[in-house]
Amino acid sequence: MNLAFRDVKYRFGRYLLTALGLGLLLATVMAMGGIYRGLVEDALSIVRAPGADLWVVQKDTNGPIAESSRIPDDLYRVVRAVPGVGDAGPIAFQTIQLDYGLASIRAQIIGYKPGHVGGPPAVGAGRPIAAGRYEMVLDRKAGVPIGARLRIGRLTFAVVGLTDGIVSTFGDSTAYVSLRDAQEIQFLKANETVRNEQARLAADLKADPALAALPPSSLAPIVRNTNLANAILVRLEPWADPNEVVKRIERWNHYRALTTAEQEEVLAGGIIARTRQQILLFRIILLTVSTVIIALILYTMTMEKTRDIATLKIIGAPNLKIGGLILQEALGLGLLGYGFGVLLIEATYEYFPRRVAIAAGDQVVLFGIVLAICVLASVVGIRRALAVDPTTAMGGGA
Amino acid sequence: MPAVAADNVTKIFGQGESRVVALQDARVSVEPGEIVALMGPSGSGKTTLLRALSLIDPPTAGRIAIDGELVFDGASVLTDDRRLRRRRMGIIFQAYNLIPFLTTVENVALVPTLNGVSRRDAMERARELLDRLELGHRAEIYPATLSGGEQQRVAVARAVINDPAVILADEPTAALDTGRGKAVMDLLRQLGRQQRAAVIVVTHDERMLEGFDRVYHMIDGRIADA
Numbered sequence: 001m002n003l004a005f006r007d008v009k010y011r012f013g014r015y016l017l018t019a020l021g022l023g024l025l026l027a028t029v030m031a032m033g034g035i036y037r038g039l040v041e042d043a044l045s046i047v048r049a050p051g052a053d054l055w056v057v058q059k060d061t062n063g064p065i066a067e068s069s070r071i072p073d074d075l076y077r078v079v080r081a082v083p084g085v086g087d088a089g090p091i092a093f094q095t096i097q098l099d100y101g102l103a104s105i106r107a108q109i110i111g112y113k114p115g116h117v118g119g120p121p122a123v124g125a126g127r128p129i130a131a132g133r134y135e136m137v138l139d140r141k142a143g144v145p146i147g148a149r150l151r152i153g154r155l156t157f158a159v160v161g162l163t164d165g166i167v168s169t170f171g172d173s174t175a176y177v178s179l180r181d182a183q184e185i186q187f188l189k190a191n192e193t194v195r196n197e198q199a200r201l202a203a204d205l206k207a208d209p210a211l212a213a214l215p216p217s218s219l220a221p222i223v224r225n226t227n228l229a230n231a232i233l234v235r236l237e238p239w240a241d242p243n244e245v246v247k248r249i250e251r252w253n254h255y256r257a258l259t260t261a262e263q264e265e266v267l268a269g270g271i272i273a274r275t276r277q278q279i280l281l282f283r284i285i286l287l288t289v290s291t292v293i294i295a296l297i298l299y300t301m302t303m304e305k306t307r308d309i310a311t312l313k314i315i316g317a318p319n320l321k322i323g324g325l326i327l328q329e330a331l332g333l334g335l336l337g338y339g340f341g342v343l344l345i346e347a348t349y350e351y352f353p354r355r356v357a358i359a360a361g362d363q364v365v366l367f368g369i370v371l372a373i374c375v376l377a378s379v380v381g382i383r384r385a386l387a388v389d390p391t392t393a394m395g396g397g398a
Numbered sequence: 399m400p401a402v403a404a405d406n407v408t409k410i411f412g413q414g415e416s417r418v419v420a421l422q423d424a425r426v427s428v429e430p431g432e433i434v435a436l437m438g439p440s441g442s443g444k445t446t447l448l449r450a451l452s453l454i455d456p457p458t459a460g461r462i463a464i465d466g467e468l469v470f471d472g473a474s475v476l477t478d479d480r481r482l483r484r485r486r487m488g489i490i491f492q493a494y495n496l497i498p499f500l501t502t503v504e505n506v507a508l509v510p511t512l513n514g515v516s517r518r519d520a521m522e523r524a525r526e527l528l529d530r531l532e533l534g535h536r537a538e539i540y541p542a543t544l545s546g547g548e549q550q551r552v553a554v555a556r557a558v559i560n561d562p563a564v565i566l567a568d569e570p571t572a573a574l575d576t577g578r579g580k581a582v583m584d585l586l587r588q589l590g591r592q593q594r595a596a597v598i599v600v601t602h603d604e605r606m607l608e609g610f611d612r613v614y615h616m617i618d619g620r621i622a623d624a
Binding site: 001003006007009010011307308311312313314315316317318321390391393394 | 445448449452454455480481482483484485487489491492495497498499500504507508509511512517520540556568
């Protein structure tokens with residue numbers, strides 16, 4: 001006769017409510033795990049999206065995602081000539097704020113040369129950039145439909161396609177435009193700024209007799225050079241040795257070549273490391289709280305059964321039977337709570353503002369942890385049950 | 399051979415100045431099928447003797463034999479006390495002590511299942527017994543919905559279902575009115591005789607003494623006479 005099953009059946013409503021409460025707690029643990037994994041996936045999506053093998057960046061920098069990196073955009077032509085390089089393309093990054101209707105959308109602008117490495121891996125709806133100018137492929141997360149027109153500075157873009165799940169390290173939607181457009185967004189100054197700079201340049205020219213002879217227009221190309229990119233992305237031939245290509249590129253004085261794995265490491269190990277650690281720590285705290293709560297619930301449940309346990313001892317129930325009652329109830333609580341947690345997180349994870357990536361492997365590990373927690377927590381109840389004095393079931397007379 | 403033989407059973411609580419002798423040199427011998435009462439005022443040692451005989455709270459000194467087997471030799475318990483109780487004893491409590499989350503029939507079937515009887519057989523035996531006690535119609539309900547008299551009859555059924563050698567009852571009628579108390583005592587006597595079990599009933603209610611083979615009177619931890 002299974003005593004745990006019968007006890008649960010008898011107090012089913014209360015047991016279910018307790019399991020539901022535990023389920024909410026475990027759903028929070030699952031959400032934190034999903035946020036943790038989502039953060040990593042989001043961060044890596046921007047690195048993985050172009051499908052590049054190497055990132056050529058400014059020397060002594062970790063690349064444009066980690067810090068400022070500026071290199072000439074036509075460097076890609078030289079890189080393409082390196083043996084083993086299948087394709088190369090310049091890429092420029094910039095974070096901006098877009099206005100769409102009443103909404104302000106933060107977006108990571110990615111400028112690339114259409115037809116070369118650097119563009120989105122796939123367009124989920126609409127089409128890739130074709131015209132070369134004033135077209136944009138946005139991530140679906142921005143909530144802007146195909147055909148919408150967005151104004152950035154002095155330029156107006158038509159949204160021609162949508163990607164799925166390509167976001168910046170901060171979870172902002174990506175916006176693919178042509179490299180030239182990206183350079184103009186980055187370097188084309190507002191009218192007010194141009195007027196101010198022209199006035200300042202004229203003043204400088206007046207003050208320096210050596211330059212006074214030069215007309216201001218001849219200096220303009222120097223101060224307005226916009227032919228810059230943040231990195232050159234490289235796709236290697238299948239037979240190419242990446243280390244060999246890296247060595248060749250790094251022989252040039254001003255550049256550094258990182259493999260995509262190294263670029264990912266820069267992100268995961270540096271930029272988002274603290275956030276990851278923070279979430280991991282919070283997850284551990286939540287699991288510890290869960291353990292304490294389960295232990296308290298089991299202790300209370302055992303205390304309520306003190307007289308019944310004493311009676312069981314008097315009529316001869318062995319400790320194994322009494323311990324089994326507590327352990328099975330603990331495991332049942334864990335299973336039900338876990339089940340509720342899974343249902344809850346499955347129903348809600350898509351509505352979180354940032355990506356919550358629920359991985360099956362993580363869920364299995366959590367399930368194991370929950371079972372272990374239940375066993376651990378049941379020890380408190382079992383110890384209490386085994387310590388129950390059987391005489392408490394009898395009358396107090398002497 | 400007596401079903402219960404207790405010799406010079408003594409129980410002392412505490413040490414030094416707080417030392418209390420709750421039971422002193424108690425001698426009890428009850429034959430199979432015999433029904434005896436333990437009478438005495440509160441604090442006279444009746445329940446202490448019952449706890450000692452069932453090894454729930456073993457004595458400090460003395461010897462106890464149950465069904466011919468020495469189970470306490472004055473120094474230590476010589477058997478697995480819980481195994482002894484579930485196989486050879488039936489215990490009835492003042493407050494019935496039915497397990498609240500088991501139905502009536504499950505409460506009765508619990509002891510046989512603890513002894514390894516299959517659930518199906520145990521439930522069948524329990525139903526038969528409840529039918530005999532005219533409680534068959536209450537088999538599937540929880541104890542909380544039974545009256546006090548019904549609960550105590552179920553407790554009696556739980557105590558006798560395993561054909562025990564010894565039935566120990568601690569004030570089984572204390573929480574019942576006279577009529578229901580008498581009915582429970584009649585049932586206990588009837589089943590005890592039928593099963594040839596030694597029945598020891600602790601009571602301080604003289605109205606219930608009718609029908610006992612012997613009465614042990616206890617005063618201040620000693621058995622005065624039998």
